[in-house]
Amino acid sequence: MQIEAFYDALALVFTIETLFWLVIGVFLGVGLGAIPGLTASTGIALMLPLSFTLDITGALGLLIGLYKGAVFGGSISAISFATPGAPDSAATVYDGYKLTKQGKGRKAILTSLYSSVTADTLSDIVVILVAPTIALLALQFGPTERLWLMVVAITLLGTLSGRHLAKGMISAGIGLFLGTIGADPVSNVARNTFGQSWLRDGIHLVPLVIGIFAMSQMLDQGLELLRKTRKGQQVEKSAKDLFGSKSEGLTFREYLSCWREMGIGIGVGTFVGALPGLGATVASFMSYGIAKQAFPKKKIGEGSIHGIAAAEAGNNATVGPTLVPLLAFGIPGSATAALIGAALILQGITPSPRMFSLHAEVIYALFIILILGNLFNLGIGRMFAFLYARLGQVPGEVLVPIIMVMAVIGAFAARGDPADVYIMLLLGFLGFLMRRVGIPEAPLVITFLIAPLLEENLRRALLINRGDWGGALFGSALGLGLAGFAVLVLVITFRVNVGNRLAQIGHEEDKTGR
Amino acid sequence: MSNWWRSNQAIGFYLVLIIGALFAYIWFQPWTHRIMRDGFRLGMMPMIGLGLMMICAVAMLADPLRRETPDALQDARVSDAWLPVVMLGGIAVCFWAMSWLGFVLAAPPFLLAFMLWFGLRPVRLAVILAIIVPAVVFGFFTLLGVRLPRGVLAGFF
Numbered sequence: 001m002q003i004e005a006f007y008d009a010l011a012l013v014f015t016i017e018t019l020f021w022l023v024i025g026v027f028l029g030v031g032l033g034a035i036p037g038l039t040a041s042t043g044i045a046l047m048l049p050l051s052f053t054l055d056i057t058g059a060l061g062l063l064i065g066l067y068k069g070a071v072f073g074g075s076i077s078a079i080s081f082a083t084p085g086a087p088d089s090a091a092t093v094y095d096g097y098k099l100t101k102q103g104k105g106r107k108a109i110l111t112s113l114y115s116s117v118t119a120d121t122l123s124d125i126v127v128i129l130v131a132p133t134i135a136l137l138a139l140q141f142g143p144t145e146r147l148w149l150m151v152v153a154i155t156l157l158g159t160l161s162g163r164h165l166a167k168g169m170i171s172a173g174i175g176l177f178l179g180t181i182g183a184d185p186v187s188n189v190a191r192n193t194f195g196q197s198w199l200r201d202g203i204h205l206v207p208l209v210i211g212i213f214a215m216s217q218m219l220d221q222g223l224e225l226l227r228k229t230r231k232g233q234q235v236e237k238s239a240k241d242l243f244g245s246k247s248e249g250l251t252f253r254e255y256l257s258c259w260r261e262m263g264i265g266i267g268v269g270t271f272v273g274a275l276p277g278l279g280a281t282v283a284s285f286m287s288y289g290i291a292k293q294a295f296p297k298k299k300i301g302e303g304s305i306h307g308i309a310a311a312e313a314g315n316n317a318t319v320g321p322t323l324v325p326l327l328a329f330g331i332p333g334s335a336t337a338a339l340i341g342a343a344l345i346l347q348g349i350t351p352s353p354r355m356f357s358l359h360a361e362v363i364y365a366l367f368i369i370l371i372l373g374n375l376f377n378l379g380i381g382r383m384f385a386f387l388y389a390r391l392g393q394v395p396g397e398v399l400v401p402i403i404m405v406m407a408v409i410g411a412f413a414a415r416g417d418p419a420d421v422y423i424m425l426l427l428g429f430l431g432f433l434m435r436r437v438g439i440p441e442a443p444l445v446i447t448f449l450i451a452p453l454l455e456e457n458l459r460r461a462l463l464i465n466r467g468d469w470g471g472a473l474f475g476s477a478l479g480l481g482l483a484g485f486a487v488l489v490l491v492i493t494f495r496v497n498v499g500n501r502l503a504q505i506g507h508e509e510d511k512t513g514r
Numbered sequence: 515m516s517n518w519w520r521s522n523q524a525i526g527f528y529l530v531l532i533i534g535a536l537f538a539y540i541w542f543q544p545w546t547h548r549i550m551r552d553g554f555r556l557g558m559m560p561m562i563g564l565g566l567m568m569i570c571a572v573a574m575l576a577d578p579l580r581r582e583t584p585d586a587l588q589d590a591r592v593s594d595a596w597l598p599v600v601m602l603g604g605i606a607v608c609f610w611a612m613s614w615l616g617f618v619l620a621a622p623p624f625l626l627a628f629m630l631w632f633g634l635r636p637v638r639l640a641v642i643l644a645i646i647v648p649a650v651v652f653g654f655f656t657l658l659g660v661r662l663p664r665g666v667l668a669g670f671f
Contacts, residue, residue, distance in 0.1 A: 170570040
């Protein structure tokens with residue numbers, strides 16, 4: 001451990017500015033999470049331009065705080081109105097809403113908060129222990145190995161991001177194509193600009209993420225509003241139950257009684273979070289399913305705090321580990337990790353294993369922020385969760401136009417270039433079409449970020465091997481092994497249809513749980 | 515068969531046409547075949563991206579999920595295609611107006627129109643929100659040092 005860098009990190013984090021942005025991040029995150037239809041990715045995409053104006057730790061505090069807050073916040077509306085704030089809180093509905101109907105909404109929300117924070121903290125500790133070791137190994141990789149590692153990541157993302165392998169890979173292909181627009185990363189020669197000089201610098205990351213994550217979602221919700229098919233409105237709203245002074249709280253004994261379910265959530269969430277492509281929704285449903293099978297006497301699914309603990313520990317335990325591929329290899333494993341990686345890039349720091357030696361103080365600051373974020377999440381969640389429950393009742397008719405305006409401001413404010421706004425709108429429409437036909441967005445954004453690195457490593461490998469493609473691609477045993485693994489992932493996913501099976505986890509619970 | 519156009523196979527078919535056209539366009543561009551100093555063809559990476567998409571689109575024509583219809587297309591109507599375009603057009607007009615009217619004057623009509631279009635009632639509430647929200651957003655970003663378009667009001671701030 002570099003003690004000096006650690007002290008530098010402490011000095012960077014424990015400033016009023018960083019702590020202020022961390023609090024703001026968690027505060028906004030819990031609120032965003034509590035509003036159905038707004039996810040952590042949408043929130044981070046909208047906040048990314050704001051992070052430019054902050055220093056590196058302020059930006060990390062804002063984004064990581066927002067991420068942590070949003071993952072917990074999703075459970076608030078799931079418990080209050082049976083309308084999960086985000087898909088990863090859907091498993092919480094089964095037990096959470098039943099408890100609310102029994103007048104135990106307060107108990108349900110506190111269970112969700114405590115299990116979320118416990119799982120998040122413990123999985124963060126795993127990240128702090130594991131990421132530097134993996135990064136040390138990754139430093140031994142040459143361009144060939146890095147190239148194949150990126151191919152493995154793209155393959156995993158494409159195959160596991162949805163139930164349809166071909167659609168996931170199409171999304172990755174679109175990201176790769178968009179990532180090549182503009183000057184090529186090695187010789188700086190313009191290409192793929194469709195004759196437009198304003199595309200010479202390529203597509204900027206901010207309009208891309210705002211368009212794909214925020215604007216597309218708002219178009220989708222706007223359309224839903226115009227068609228008046230919102231299921232949420234049919235659900236009986238009972239926020240009053242949560243505020244009643246008679247509503248039961250959670251005792252320490254009850255919290256401790258959930259340790260097995262939280263343990264399952266932490267194990268599953270940490271593993272799933274570190275794998276590219278799976279994410280919090282799968283972790284949440286998997287740990288819920290395992291806990292339900294393992295402890296039939298606890299009556300999970302019938303209004304049990306143990307079900308909430310398993311689901312919420314599962315989704316929150318993915319928050320830290322999702323950063324492992326980003327920090328250890330420089331390859332984001334999820335859309336949110338890609339956005340945090342983007343924030344680092346915009347601050348002039350390229351996520352890679354070399355970050356541990358070049359910017360050790362930033363890595364330590366990130367670790368401290370991960371842990372501190374949980375404390376703030378606990379405090380803010382404890383104080384305001386019951387007020388946030390009311391946010392779920394803010395009508396979409398108000399939210400959608402406001403977020404559309406925020407998206408325009410975000411795209412414009414990043415560089416002050418009007419072209420970015422029009423690109424954002426075009427990409428918003430592309431994202432909307434992708435949602436409609438069931439093509440996942442995450443592989444697009446991640447491959448877009450990886451594309452220049454992929455090309456750089458391929459060309460570097462070719463240079464080292466004097467233009468010999470065989471040597472550049474298969475010149476090392478590890479590279480060959482990674483190439484074989486990528487092919488194996490594709491074949492297995494196609495034969496066993498892994499994506500479909502993972503998607504079915506949620507659907508099966510849906511049939512039995514409600 | 516009447517619903518074939520919504521199926522994965524049909525989506526694969528549309529994608530093959532679009533990607534094929536894009537592929538042909540890129541292929542006939544002079545830069546695509548330009549060889550760089552390191553021996554790398556400039557158009558190789560875009561072609562890999564398109565190739566990956568083409569392979570997957572062709573796979574969608576024949577894979578086991580080809581007869582399925584994506585959930586969002588189950589009850590899709592023609593208006594689902596043009597309503598988002600109208601929304602985007604409205605936002606584009608709002609942004610264009612911002613450049614000469616400024617954010618504070620251009621955002622309220624947009625917000626009011628969209629809130630009412632989406633069904634917010636009473637109208638009085640929509641009017642109040644449409645005035646207050648842009649003012650708060652403008653103040654917040656000004657505090658952060660982010661300069662939003664000021665348009666004709668530039669002299670006042």
